[in-house]
Amino acid sequence: MADWIIGALCALLVSVAAYRKQSLSKSGMAAAFVMGTVYYGAGDIFWFGILLLFFVTSSLFSKLRGDRKRELEKSYAKSGRRDAVQVFANGGLGMLACIGHAIWPHEAWSYLFIGFMAGATADTWATEWGGLSKRPPRSVLTWKRLPAGTSGGVSRLGSLAGLAGAVMIGGAAWVFYLWGQGAGLNDLFEQVLGVVQFNRSNETLLFWKWIMVGGISGFAGAFIDSLLGASLQKMYRCTVCGKSVEVAVHCDQPTKPERGIRWMNNDVVNLLSLLGAGAIAWGLGVLL
Ligand SMILES: [Zn+2]
Numbered sequence: 001m002a003d004w005i006i007g008a009l010c011a012l013l014v015s016v017a018a019y020r021k022q023s024l025s026k027s028g029m030a031a032a033f034v035m036g037t038v039y040y041g042a043g044d045i046f047w048f049g050i051l052l053l054f055f056v057t058s059s060l061f062s063k064l065r066g067d068r069k070r071e072l073e074k075s076y077a078k079s080g081r082r083d084a085v086q087v088f089a090n091g092g093l094g095m096l097a098c099i100g101h102a103i104w105p106h107e108a109w110s111y112l113f114i115g116f117m118a119g120a121t122a123d124t125w126a127t128e129w130g131g132l133s134k135r136p137p138r139s140v141l142t143w144k145r146l147p148a149g150t151s152g153g154v155s156r157l158g159s160l161a162g163l164a165g166a167v168m169i170g171g172a173a174w175v176f177y178l179w180g181q182g183a184g185l186n187d188l189f190e191q192v193l194g195v196v197q198f199n200r201s202n203e204t205l206l207f208w209k210w211i212m213v214g215g216i217s218g219f220a221g222a223f224i225d226s227l228l229g230a231s232l233q234k235m236y237r238c239t240v241c242g243k244s245v246e247v248a249v250h251c252d253q254p255t256k257p258e259r260g261i262r263w264m265n266n267d268v269v270n271l272l273s274l275l276g277a278g279a280i281a282w283g284l285g286v287l288l
Contacts, residue, residue, distance in 0.1 A: 004041035007048065011036025014052065023059035027084035035091050042102040047113065049176040050169060051091055054121045057165070058090075061128035089270050090120040093278065108282055110173075111213060115281025118169040118214040119221025119274045125165035126222050130158020140226040151246055151266070152230025162222040163215065170214020174207045213284045221277025228269045234260035 015032040018024040024032055032055070040048040088095075093116045101109035130137060130153075136145045137153030146153040178188060191203045198204070235244050236255035246266050248255055 007040025111285030115278035118218025119277030126162030129161030166218025217281035
């Protein structure tokens with residue numbers, strides 16, 4: 001019971017702060033509160049810490065050079081202020097894994113969860129940093145240059161950022177796992193030192209395992225997202241400015257369908273890529 005109260009208090013603090021900083025809408029704030037409470041109440045610091053890390057870094061990066069992004073964001077379905085749907089799109093699968101773990105404890109849930117979160121982090125970091133790339137992105141399918149902000153476009157900066165985000169989640173999984181096992185700051189510091197010195201303790205090997213699980217699954221998830229974005233995702237063409245966009249209204253006018261499957265919107269693409277990342281992380285976790 002105490003865990004649920006601590007979780008609710010921490011979640012309240014974070015979601016209200018994010019609302020005030022304009023990172024969340026009102027519905028986004030409510031969703032983040034529920035999610036954070038469950039992550040700590042049904043889970044522990046491992047689950048809550050990873051969620052918080054994803055959330056804080058994504059919110060920070062979405063503020064990067066806001067003006068230019070705001071222009072780009074008009075062609076995305078997302079905007080800087082995340083609503084409940086977007087909060088659940090990124091953290092909902094992780095919440096299900098957390099609840100699954102509480103009901104039927106098994107390490108497979110943790111791998112699945114790290115895959116979901118590494119995928120969400122890689123995709124968000126890649127989108128935010130890729131939006132700052134000076135060179136236009138290339139289509140992940142045809143390798144042709146695309147206008148900035150197009151679904152399915154990848155840039156070197158965005159890809160590197162995505163990989164970095166995925167690796168960070170893997171490293172954080174290791175830290176929060178040891179922490180959850182009762183390691184104090186001193187122990188953690190010693191374990192990090194062990195990793196730097198390449199010693200062959202069980203903890204160091206575990207570090208590399210989590211790095212592989214998070215890094216590979218997250219990067220693969222972001223790649224699947226781009227691949228689906230370039231192929232099956234429903235896209236529209238703006239009748240005013242002629243841009244290819246994800247949204248039904250652009251330049252204050254309804255857009256025309258261009259390609260893709262009717263129900264394959266940005267949220268569905270997101271969900272499928274996270275499921276892919278989760279499956280890959282699960283497989284790696286069991287194999288390695
Ligand atoms: Zn337009």
